[in-house]
Amino acid sequence: MPQTAETTQKFEGRITRVLNGSGAIERCPECNRVLVNDHCVVHLDVDPVEDLRVKAEISSGETLVFNGDFVQHILGISPGDAHALPEHDILNVVQEKFTGKEIEVTASQISDEDMWYVEEIHNMR
Numbered sequence: 832m833p834q835t836a837e838t839t840q841k842f843e844g845r846i847t848r849v850l851n852g853s854g855a856i857e858r859c860p861e862c863n864r865v866l867v868n869d870h871c872v873v874h875l876d877v878d879p880v881e882d883l884r885v886k887a888e889i890s891s892g893e894t895l896v897f898n899g900d901f902v903q904h905i906l907g908i909s910p911g912d913a914h915a916l917p918e919h920d921i922l923n924v925v926q927e928k929f930t931g932k933e934i935e936v937t938a939s940q941i942s943d944e945d946m947w948y949v950e951e952i953h954n955m956r
């Protein structure tokens with residue numbers, strides 16, 4: 832296995848749009864992958880773990896990924912509650928709370944992935 836390099840960087844900008852794959856998601860309890868059509872690509876039929884995630888594009892063009900803890904905090908909705916609501920409603924709340932916000936975050940990128948995973952939010956207004 833090649834070593835995966837991790838880069839950490841600070842970002843300042845405005846969230847221009849929320850991308851597909853945001854909202855209430857389900858993860859595999861074994862490997863944490865996001866389920867596709869209720870299946871993990873590796874472990875197939877699993878008992879899904881409910882989670883929240885937001886992928887957002889910022890003014891400088893990068894894609895930031897906010898994990899469940901951040902999203903839960905920002906939306907004020909738990910993953911369980913989010914899953915009980917219609918998908919459309921969750922996306923509306925996500926759009927409202929994320930789009931247009933000025934943010935300052937520290938995020939990390941793993942090897943060649945083109946997404947940045949938010950590790951710390953310094954400012955969001």
Ligand SMILES: [Zn+2]
Nearest residue numbers: 859862871874
């Ligand atoms: Zn899995």
